Amino acid sequence: MTERHLVGSAGPETLKACCAAAYETDAVALLLGDSYHPGGLTLTRRLARALELRPGQVVLDVACGPGATACLLAEEFGVHVDGVDLGTSSLARARARAAERALDDRVRFHVGDAECLPFDDGVFDAVVSECAFCTFPDKARAAAEFARVLRPGGRVGITDVTLDRTRLDPGLATVAGSIACLADARPASEYAALLADVGLAIVVSEPHDEALAAMIDQIENRLRALGIVATEGVGFDLDTILRYTAAAARAVADSVAGYQLMVVSRPAAKPTTTARTMPRRATGPGAASGGS
């Protein structure tokens, strides 16, 4: 799925940087189109509704990519959004998108690491992270960070790839290890357990395997289309890749791989009315770049 080979032996830091870089390449844009995660903006809207977002609230988008979700949340749900990502060119595109839509007063983007979020405690009403939790090398730490920046009673919305590695086709298992989003995907129950460990309780958990199936289908068709129109070859072994996409489609059909929408909440503190303020940008090591 990426031009660079992400090998299992890469260290966590290399993997994170690699993963962010991979999502910035044209090859990925070609295969995934506008929608960088299964379910596209339709599933994003569903997630936003499950979070019960209200105008004026402040939302953090972790691994925000080129900003489609952040802009959608601001435009359609009237919230303020801070997006963090490790990919600087994705962030540049995200800022351009927000500026183009005159949202730059409400949507800001920062270089930041999910495992060390550059924000103070308890400043967000909601955290969203789409198709990204599975790629974080230290998931427990990322979960703890989500809980930390969330206000009491706030919610985290995650959509992510699920994978039952014990039932994975051996041929695909080899490849899965080298594809960022599959390398460390877990069953939905494990995600829930990781979140429960930091005090985040399940509010909604619903499977959207059809969204993953549709995305694999789109990738397969884009590859085949490229094979049809590329007169001088596509630069890689199309047949081999198409065998992998077919195996991936089978894995989804057999419920070995899937896609899950989860909303978890931080328990409410004693009932007080807290003033809504924009999160203050911290000066942690990851927060080199501020918003506009």
Next chain:
Amino acid sequence: MTNADLPRQKVDRAEVFIEYTKSICPVCKVVVDARVHVRENKVFLWKRCREHGSFEALLYSDAELYFDSLRFNKPGTIPLETQTAVERGCPLDCGLCPDHQQHSCLGSIEVNTACNLDWPVCFADSGHQPDGFSLTLAHVESALDAFIAAEGDPEVVMFSGGEPTIHPHIVEFVQLATDKGIGLVTLNTNGIRLAHDRRFVAALAAIDPKPRIYLQFDGLEEATHHKIRGRDLRAAKAAALDHCAEFGLTVILVPAVERGVNEHEIGPIVRFGMAHPAVKGVAFQPVTHSGRHVPFDPTQRVTNADVIHALADQLPEWFRVSDFVPVPCCFPTCRSITYALVDGDQVVPLTRLIDVEAYLDYITNRVMPNPDVRQALEKLWSASAFAGSRPTDAHFDRLGCAACGIDRPAVLDALAEKVFMIVTQDFQDAYTLNVKQLMKCCVEEITPDGRIIPFCAYNSVGYREQVREELSGTAVPTLVPNSVELQPVLITTRYGSKTVADGNGTRPASRDSTNVGKGLR
């Protein structure tokens, strides 16, 4: 205990009532109120004429698809000029009148009534007839000028008939339309002259840009040809296609699909077309029960949904029902289109590469990711799109960049070249006519007197008979659909079509049978 002792029970209707609209009586053509309802997942139009009783016709054989299609509807464009005033109300003021909701994507000019065949199925009721008409260059010029005045920059003009290729001046007509700057000129033909007259094909191909060929092509089996066209024309079709390939004329195959005749050939026709170098697409048309046709049951007719399901069933390795997206410029239940990239056995529908539905849904979709992509898709999903033509190829190039991430010029050239188009277009007849759809029609008949009449009104309301009578100088009876239920009252006209015994001279009345011009008190 007898039945008389039981309490009377209310019962439910068999149908779900959907809406109230207007239609015409298929016999006398008077305007009547009509209802649309759903029964057993099928959509029907029901109406009642004071004189001729009630009628029901199938509109769409998959209610779920019908309702899903309604969101693919966009605001109409107002033409630069209209030709008539609103006097009697739709559909009696054609046209176009200022109430019409859309401009014209395609204008058709029928140049004659003569045909080198006398087929059992012909919506234009043409054939070897002594009393028809043949347009002059002056007629065609005035029709073109009216179209240009209305559209400014017309997208498509189609020459039809009769059989337009046997008109002695057809090449001049095509040249004239081209000289007047029409974006795309197409010729709607049975292909017989293309098969037997290479010099004629060469003359057409010498016009720049080359006209495009709409070739009637009902199937690959002998039995299909006999049932629809009265003789086996397979050799002629093959020769016509080969001549078109030889001279670089691109072709859209146009199968008329009739229940129980050639539904099973829908997949094979697409497969055949993809393999032929001249063919850039297939435009399926459920048989229009206007003009001349075989007896039919209006509640069992073929609809767009049947064509789409048949394609998905017969070519499951290539197509799904969801690959077909309704066209938003006309009323969305009238026409659905898909495009595919084709290279031998490799077929990739465009809908798998781009979320076409998200771009063409004007009702429920609130956020538009990319206006350039929508504009290109609007042009591809319209009645003026014709795969293999310069304007349509250009829209594909724009899409290639914006939506697929492909931006190398060499690749884009290959992209347009490998595009195949599949259309299904259900024209309305006197049974199915729904003014709601008619008011948004964008496929029109241009008449020499400068009117621009929606094609389905032209065929079913009485305009065709009116124009033929004016141009030929002979009386033309009002045509009545050859339906099974009307057989007892039908008589055959001298053209092979049907009318009723007292039908001669019957004209659309301006008076509705209900709800016109009167209050309760």
